[in-house]
Amino acid sequence: MGFPQHRPRRLRQNPAVRALVAQNELSARQLILPAFVREGLAEPNEITSMPGVYQHTMDSLKAAAAQAVTLGLGGIMLFGIPAERDENGSAGIDPQGILNRGIAAVRAEVGDDLVVMSDVCLDEFTSHGHCGVLDADGAVDNDATLAIYGQMAVAQAQAGAHMLGPSGMMDGQVGAIREALDAEGHLDTAILAYSAKYASAFYGPFREAVDSQLKGDRRTYQMDAANRREAILEAELDIAEGADMIMVKPAMSYLDIVRDVAEISPVPVSAYQISGEYSMIEAASANGWIDRRASVLESLLSIKRAGAEQILTYYAAEVAGWLKEGK
Ligand code: PBG
Numbered sequence: 448m449g450f451p452q453h454r455p456r457r458l459r460q461n462p463a464v465r466a467l468v469a470q471n472e473l474s475a476r477q478l479i480l481p482a483f484v485r486e487g488l489a490e491p492n493e494i495t496s497m498p499g500v501y502q503h504t505m506d507s508l509k510a511a512a513a514q515a516v517t518l519g520l521g522g523i524m525l526f527g528i529p530a531e532r533d534e535n536g537s538a539g540i541d542p543q544g545i546l547n548r549g550i551a552a553v554r555a556e557v558g559d560d561l562v563v564m565s566d567v568c569l570d571e572f573t574s575h576g577h578c579g580v581l582d583a584d585g586a587v588d589n590d591a592t593l594a595i596y597g598q599m600a601v602a603q604a605q606a607g608a609h610m611l612g613p614s615g616m617m618d619g620q621v622g623a624i625r626e627a628l629d630a631e632g633h634l635d636t637a638i639l640a641y642s643a644k645y646a647s648a649f650y651g652p653f654r655e656a657v658d659s660q661l662k663g664d665r666r667t668y669q670m671d672a673a674n675r676r677e678a679i680l681e682a683e684l685d686i687a688e689g690a691d692m693i694m695v696k697p698a699m700s701y702l703d704i705v706r707d708v709a710e711i712s713p714v715p716v717s718a719y720q721i722s723g724e725y726s727m728i729e730a731a732s733a734n735g736w737i738d739r740r741a742s743v744l745e746s747l748l749s750i751k752r753a754g755a756e757q758i759l760t761y762y763a764a765e766v767a768g769w770l771k772e773g774k
Contacts, residue, residue, distance in 0.1 A: 471751045475519040475767035479759040483656055484508045484549035485528040496652035498729050500761050505552055512553040515561050518767035522562035525549050528657050535580050536572030540598045547606040554607030565603045567596055567613040576661030578615035589617050596620055597627030604633040614641040616668040622688035640690035643678035643704050645670045647697050649723025678704045697721040702753040709754025718755035725761045
């Protein structure tokens with residue numbers, strides 16, 4: 448070793464020094480809890496592949512939202528599971544559809560104390576499980592889908608959502624939704640665009656969570672895991688179309704994309720720690736193979752470090768509780 452001796456370990460010698468120099472930290476205000484509400488459910492139903500995560504009844508959803516406020520979370524992202532599905536996903540547009548009723552109930556519960564967000568996508572509502580409507584050949588019809596997204600967005604804004612999360616990866620979806628919202632006077636309803644959303648095997652448990660009807664895959668609309676450059680194009684297009692915030696999804700396996708997008712984005716960048724990321728941590732820690740709490744915190748911190756400001760995570764409430772305890 449030369450002089451002066453470089454000893455990076457000086458700044459790791461005890462928890463106080465480490466805390467002083469820690470570059471990133473988690474805060475509850477930037478955590479967003481994804482939550483599922485299912486039509487016709489009598490009791491909350493635990494999702495087998497996601498232990499600790501539930502399909503909610505309207506009552507248990509309201510309770511989860513109230514708890515999110517108490518914990519100081521940043522937001523709640525709502526997904527609906529309808530009793531009936533059809534080709535066009537019409538339950539997604541219906542003001543009395545399960546998601547729109549869920550939005551209204553949560554908004555009545557939390558007012559402006561929590562950012563109420565909702566999924567603008569047809570996959571939970573279609574009988575075929577695709578994120579858009581199909582054309583005569585059975586392919587996903589981009590532009591026909593945009594018109595429906597516009598109506599869905601207006602219904603969600605009317606129900607009381609502060610912020611909409613278009614997750615279907617149709618081209619032009621942000622612009623179409625912005626235009627539809629503005630035309631109905633919903634100028635303040637914000638858009639959190641799922642800009643760089645990849646076709647991922649790690650969505651598996653979510654498909655159980657929403658009772659997905661999908662056969663096949665979403666590779667004609669979600670991005671290819673092989674591609675990096677394209678994420679910038681998707682982000683730039685969404686920003687040009689009026690996205691207020693953008694998102695990368697999944698988070699793990701795409702942290703390079705989070706970094707790339709964070710470097711160029713003039714709007715806040717979020718990332719979604721998706722169902723499979725949750726399930727893997729749960730399964731490994733249930734086996735005693737990894738330390739659950741440490742793994743959860745490390746996984747979230749890595750997303751922060753990559754450059755995301757907000758994180759959607761099924762751990763949001765639990766982590767906020769830990770942060771409150773000061774652990
Ligand atoms: C589509 C949507 C999906 C997720 C969020 N929005 C599923 C998909 O694209 O197949 C996945 C979230 C997760 O896996 O936690 N509405």
